Amino acid sequence: MNTCELIIKKRNGGVLTESEIGYLIGGYVSGEIPDYQISALLMAIYFRGMNDAETLYLTREMIKSGDTLDLSAISGVKVDKHSTGGVGDKTSLVLCPLLAASGVKLAKMSGRGLGHTGGTIDKLESFPGFSTGIDGERFIQQVDKIGFAIAGQTKRLVPADKMLYALRDVTGTVDIIPLIVSSIMSKKLASGADIIALDVKCGSGAFMKSFEDAKTLAEKMVAVGKGAGKKTFAVISDMDEPLGCAVGNALEVKEAIDTLRGEGPAELHELCMELAGEVLLSAGICQTEREAEESLLKSLSDGSALRKLAEMVKAQGGDERAVFDTSLLPKAPVTHELISTQTGFVESINAEGVGRVCIHLGGGRMTKDSKIDLSVGVVLHKKVGDCVSAGESIATIHAADAASAAEAERLLTECYRLGDKRSEKSGIVRAVIK
Numbered sequence: 001m002n003t004c005e006l007i008i009k010k011r012n013g014g015v016l017t018e019s020e021i022g023y024l025i026g027g028y029v030s031g032e033i034p035d036y037q038i039s040a041l042l043m044a045i046y047f048r049g050m051n052d053a054e055t056l057y058l059t060r061e062m063i064k065s066g067d068t069l070d071l072s073a074i075s076g077v078k079v080d081k082h083s084t085g086g087v088g089d090k091t092s093l094v095l096c097p098l099l100a101a102s103g104v105k106l107a108k109m110s111g112r113g114l115g116h117t118g119g120t121i122d123k124l125e126s127f128p129g130f131s132t133g134i135d136g137e138r139f140i141q142q143v144d145k146i147g148f149a150i151a152g153q154t155k156r157l158v159p160a161d162k163m164l165y166a167l168r169d170v171t172g173t174v175d176i177i178p179l180i181v182s183s184i185m186s187k188k189l190a191s192g193a194d195i196i197a198l199d200v201k202c203g204s205g206a207f208m209k210s211f212e213d214a215k216t217l218a219e220k221m222v223a224v225g226k227g228a229g230k231k232t233f234a235v236i237s238d239m240d241e242p243l244g245c246a247v248g249n250a251l252e253v254k255e256a257i258d259t260l261r262g263e264g265p266a267e268l269h270e271l272c273m274e275l276a277g278e279v280l281l282s283a284g285i286c287q288t289e290r291e292a293e294e295s296l297l298k299s300l301s302d303g304s305a306l307r308k309l310a311e312m313v314k315a316q317g318g319d320e321r322a323v324f325d326t327s328l329l330p331k332a333p334v335t336h337e338l339i340s341t342q343t344g345f346v347e348s349i350n351a352e353g354v355g356r357v358c359i360h361l362g363g364g365r366m367t368k369d370s371k372i373d374l375s376v377g378v379v380l381h382k383k384v385g386d387c388v389s390a391g392e393s394i395a396t397i398h399a400a401d402a403a404s405a406a407e408a409e410r411l412l413t414e415c416y417r418l419g420d421k422r423s424e425k426s427g428i429v430r431a432v433i434k
Helices: 003-011 018-030 035-048 052-064 091-100 120-124 136-146 159-171 177-190 211-227 249-260 266-283 289-301 304-315 351-361 402-415
Strands: 078-083 105-110 148-152 195-202 231-238 334-339 344-349 377-380 393-399 416-419 429-433
Touching (some): 003 018, 003 035, 018 035, 018 159, 052 159, 078 091, 078 266, 091 289, 091 304, 120 249, 136 148, 177 195, 177 211, 195 211, 195 266, 211 429, 249 266, 249 304, 266 289, 266 429, 289 304, 351 377, 351 393, 393 402
Parallel strands (some): 078 105
Antiparallel strands (some): 231 429, 334 393
16 A cells, blocks of 8 residues: 555545555554654545544554453443543542442543643542552452542553644644544543443533534544444533532542532532433443432442542552541642622633633643642632622632732633623533433
């Protein structure tokens, strides 16, 4: 095969065959095809797109580029979950122990955050001593015994994705749906689960700003999962404002713990219940939505879900006491209240702007090597639709020093828009794609 001819074929709107895609990905990973030719191919795909078959072929070839996890030693139904990310997204910290308490096994590989706040791995390191660097055998044993483990992604899992993403990042070809689908689904399929649960965000604080784009992404990921023989579903959830009230690593861990105690924000509870309920139905553990809801509520009310989180933290070297006493989590030395200067109703909150506030405070990364402060962030006291009185606190800023808190106050003020009328607020779940 000739690489240049295949680039021209895609540039002209042609459809690449399975063998052609295999040649291109295999040649790039082996070093036989240079970066500049794959960069040209990515740009051709950006403008010409890929059909569903091409996307599936690309996903398969990316999986072949490295190792896959063998979860056969784990008893029961194995589940993996992915979120497309957003501001204040601590869903995994609630969902994983909630499902583990219901008899589902979750072998979850997660990454570190780059952007608004830390990733799940960063958040979990708020527990003193917690380690995400657990080897394959220990990972499998922990999932089988406790019900879940959350570890850093291994270097040999889908290396083609790391190589392609590095090119996409510097060639302006990140935001094209077929490449997003293959990137996400190659890692999920290589992780060996029976069921793949996808949380696709849409709104101002999400990668997909519109519901239509989020729906297209969700449908294509579900189609690839189905094409690979896996039970796959996607929940499209709202990210026009931050999820819950806490934004920042340790602050989000505390909010996740509050939710496992039945005391967290309503929208976080709703989203986790939707995702968990769909998993229980897909796994055949529950036969109806009512049965699934009752089972999950029992795991929250009797404390078994919270205890599962503590078991996981202890197994991975963390101080499980912080699960039951959140005062042991990292604390910022400075707290500062954002006081409203007017009376009205919260019309909107710029979720992406709140994320930038967290970055300013040191709670997010601008580069992969950035060191983050686990203690800083913001806790919102007023969300969309809430009434605010002049002189009332809108949010609490948690900062490393007074200077960064003062600048965060200015930035956070710009994120809020108040009006005279109460905004109608829809539920967090926008749609479910099966």
